Amino acid sequence: MLKVDNLVVKVDNKEILKGIDFELKDNEIGVIFGQNGSGKSTFLQTLMGFSDYKVKNGKIIFENQNIANESIDKRAKLGMGIMLQKPPVIKGVKLIDVLKLLNNNEEEILNLAKKYNMESYLYREINKGFSGGEIKRSELFSLIIQSPKLALIDEPESGVDVDNLKLIGEMIKNLIQNRSGIVITHTGEILKYLPDNSKGFIFENGKVIKKGLAKELFKDIKKFGFRRGDES
Ligand code: ADP
Numbered sequence: 001m002l003k004v005d006n007l008v009v010k011v012d013n014k015e016i017l018k019g020i021d022f023e024l025k026d027n028e029i030g031v032i033f034g035q036n037g038s039g040k041s042t043f044l045q046t047l048m049g050f051s052d053y054k055v056k057n058g059k060i061i062f063e064n065q066n067i068a069n070e071s072i073d074k075r076a077k078l079g080m081g082i083m084l085q086k087p088p089v090i091k092g093v094k095l096i097d098v099l100k101l102l103n104n105n106e107e108e109i110l111n112l113a114k115k116y117n118m119e120s121y122l123y124r125e126i127n128k129g130f131s132g133g134e135i136k137r138s139e140l141f142s143l144i145i146q147s148p149k150l151a152l153i154d155e156p157e158s159g160v161d162v163d164n165l166k167l168i169g170e171m172i173k174n175l176i177q178n179r180s181g182i183v184i185t186h187t188g189e190i191l192k193y194l195p196d197n198s199k200g201f202i203f204e205n206g207k208v209i210k211k212g213l214a215k216e217l218f219k220d221i222k223k224f225g226f227r228r229g230d231e232s
C-alpha cells in the first residue's frame with residue numbers, strides 16, 4: 001500500500017532524508033526507531049505532505065500512485081492521517097468543529113466520544129490547556145474519527161503518564177485494526193499494543209540502517225544501542 005523509493009528531502013535547504021527506502025503492505029504496521037535528529041518526524045511529515053519538506057528525489061507510491069507532489073489535503077482524502085509529535089494548540093476552534101469536518105456522522109462522533117471517554121473535550125478549544133497525555137488522546141481521537149487507511153503516529157508515548165499510556169495504547173490498537181500504520185517510538189512502550197509481526201526500521205542520519213521484526217529490533221536496541229550488526 002506504501003512504497004517509498006530513494007526519498008531525498010530538504011528542510012530549510014538542508015538535506016535531512018538521504019535516500020529512504022520503505023515499504024508497507026496492506027494491514028501492516030511499520031515501527032521507526034532511531035536517535036534524536038535521525039529524521040523520523042521529517043519522514044512522517046514528508047509522507048503527509050507538509051510544505052516545509054521539499055522532496056528533491058525519489059518516489060512516494062501510495063496505493064499505486066506517486067503522491068510525492070500532491071497537496072496535504074489530497075493525501076488526506078486519499079486516506080492518510082497523521083498525529084504529530086508536538087501537536088499545536090488551536091485557539092478559537094473547538095475539537096467538535098474539526099471532527100465534524102472529518103466525519104459528517106455526528107451521532108457516530110458522539111458514540112465514539114463516549115466509548116473513549118472524550119466527551120468533556122469535544123467543546124473545548126483544541127489542545128488548549130490539555131496535559132501531555134490529553135493532547136495525545138485528543139489527536140488520536142481525531143484520527144479515529146478520520147479513520148485513515150494509513151495512520152502516521154509520531155511518538156505517542158512521549159510526555160504521557162502510565163494511565164494515559166494504557167488508554168493511548170488501546171486507542172492505537174483500535175485505530176490500526178485492519179489498517180496500515182507507521183508508528184515512531186522512542187521508548188518502545190507502545191510496542192506491546194502493536195501486532196507481533198510489525199516491521200521495524202532503524203533510522204540514522206536520514207537513512208534506514210537496519211530492518212527486521214520490530215519487537216526483535218527493539219530487544220537488540222535495548223541491549224546494544226542502535227548500531228549493533230551494522231557493517232559500516
Ligand atoms: P527525529 O524525529 O528523528 O528526532 P527530525 O526529523 O525531527 O528527527 O529532525 C531531523 C533533523 O532535521 C534535525 O537535525 C532537525 O533539526 C532538522 N529539522 C527538522 N525540521 C526542521 C525544520 N522545520 N527546520 C529546520 N530544521 C529542521
Ligand code: MG
Binds near residue numbers: 035036037
Ligand atoms: Mg526526536
Ligand code: MG
Binds near residue numbers: 040041042085
Ligand atoms: Mg521526532
